[in-house]
């Protein structure tokens with residue numbers, strides 16, 4: 471059920487016609503002057519139950535391969551996209567042919583950025599989204615697949631295209647609710663209209679990286695010295711991640727946290743970490759920080775960066791501390807300290823929705839922007 475036909479070779483878009491033009495076209499169509507470009511069949515006028523004007527083949531014309539997949543729902547989805555795009559000042563056209571493809575809806579920004587929305591309502595097991603996307607990007611046109619049945623990852627190591635959008639072939643799940651209402655899952659579930667509006671106005675954008683602040687997470691624990699019973703605070707770096715402007719975060723290339731026991735150097739030595747821990751335990755009124763220095767250990771048979779009692783100086787060995795951290799991992803109230811290590815970027819494709827007024831994660835290829 472297309473929205474486009476040709477009248478003596480001139481493109482006609484059904485939803486752009488006013489009542490008079492529609493009636494005039496009906497008169498012309500009776501003489502067979504209206505045709506579909508792709509299959510050359512005669513086109514006739516029809517209005518859907520939802521009041522959407524479109525074109526149909528002659529009754530009983532049989533299956534047409536060029537228009538086989540066009541359901542009423544597909545028609546409805548296209549018209550919603552067109553209306554939303556025009557609402558934010560983009561030009562929007564249905565069924566626009568390009569080299570090796572036809573865009574369901576082609577939208578063009580005032581600056582000339584072109585984006586093709588493709589609506590896939592049928593289950594198509596072998597759709598090669600990357601190749602089909604490539605035809606469009608080679609033509610200077612970005613694409614977003616709105617798919618009702620997104621293809622699951624084919625191999626174990628491939629990521630789920632919904633959880634981790636593929637910037638080479640971005641897909642978003644399209645859900646059809648009752649009565650041809652559509653929802654779309656980008657960073658969150660919203661109406662099709664809202665998704666198109668947000669994408670085209672840059673409120674949400676596909677970003678290949680998370681860009682923001684690199685943060686170290688440090689966990690604290692307090693214990694008594696095995697020898698003099700003085701209480702002290704221990705600290706351990708447990709993770710490192712980058713938090714994007716949008717609030718999404720990803721693990722960063724952490725300093726290797728395994729092989730931590732009896733290491734000659736430890737991330738906990740760092741001056742900024744010690745300062746942040748000191749500030750935090752002051753707030754918490756926790757006991758003084760343990761000492762951390764290079765110590766010869768009989769137990770370990772080597773010299774390593776060891777915690778020791780601030781009062782009596784005895785080493786609080788790493789075997790003992792590994793037990794402490796193991797216990798701490800099961801304590802949900804364990805105090806944590808976050809320490810900024812400055813701006814950083816991690817490869818992690820995501821739908822980026824920064825807070826109002828903030829810039830999204832670093833500029834990259836994205837539908838919309």
Ligand SMILES: [Zn+2]
Nearest residue numbers: 509534536537
């Ligand atoms: Zn046809």
Ligand SMILES: [Zn+2]
Nearest residue numbers: 695698779782
């Ligand atoms: Zn002690």
Ligand SMILES: [Zn+2]
Nearest residue numbers: 714716822831
């Ligand atoms: Zn982001």
